[in-house]
Amino acid sequence: ALASGYHNQPEMTQEKFKPSFLDETKTLFRTGDLGKQTAPGIIEFMGRKDNQVKVNGYRIDPGEIEYQLTRYAPIERAIVLPVQVNNQTQLSAYCQTDKTLEIAEIRELLAKFLPVYMIPSYFIFLKRFPLTRHGKLDLHSLRELRETGKSLVNSNYVAPRNYLESNLVSIWEKILSKHPIGIFDNFFEIGGHSLLLSRVVTRVHKELNVSVKLADFFKVPTIAGLATLISQTQYNYQEPISAIPPQKSYPM
DSSP: OOOSSOTTOHHHHHHHEEEOSSOTTSEEEOOOEEEEEOTTSOEEEEEESSSOEEETTEEEOHHHHHHHHHTSTTOOEEEEEEEEETTEEEEEEEEEOSSOOOHHHHHHHHTTTSOGGGSOSEEEEESSOOBOTTSSBOHHHHHHHHHTTOSSOOOOOOOOOSHHHHHHHHHHHHHHTOSOOOTTOOGGGGTOOHHHHHHHHHHHHHHHOOOOOHHHHHHOOSHHHHHHHHHHHOTTOOOOTTOOOOOOOOOO
């Protein structure tokens, strides 16, 4: 399932597609993966030659995301790194800026140029990037910012206030395997990503009989925002007259 080259990019095609050293009439593709051949003839995967990462089955070049982030004037510099969250690889974007930025607005801008699976799950804003004593970018310190939870995550739990919010919370909790989820928790900042997002959209349509677009999540990535959007735009949605949201209690 390999193409014969890159569309309208002859220089990249020449760089990546090379004549086979086994048969010059055939072509080999330079994947960028590093490997070594062991004694029994098995090729052992050693990593990548470039910065490409694999997230949820997709090969992603963080540089493409960084470029789109820096097109946004308030962001002076951007670094995108893979991070491990609940044994899953997700993308975290570190943005150098002295402005107060809205994550929802940045996600909406990225969605115009990038597919959903390339939009980072986490955003951390810094006035200056940490440097090593040699003046190089300190990637270890950047990752620690995400791992220690120093990101813009709403940690104050707020329970659902009505039937719709309660049902949306139930869907999110089942798919994200996280309890409890408050109505102001950001989907992408509590472990959500593109594949789980598709499952949420499908489940919402199946259980609530309403249609939600993937793009809507970048505008309103919270239960409260999504419930308001559904109430305002889905004219066929009606709550049961006698519906009472299920009561939940969680240890404080």
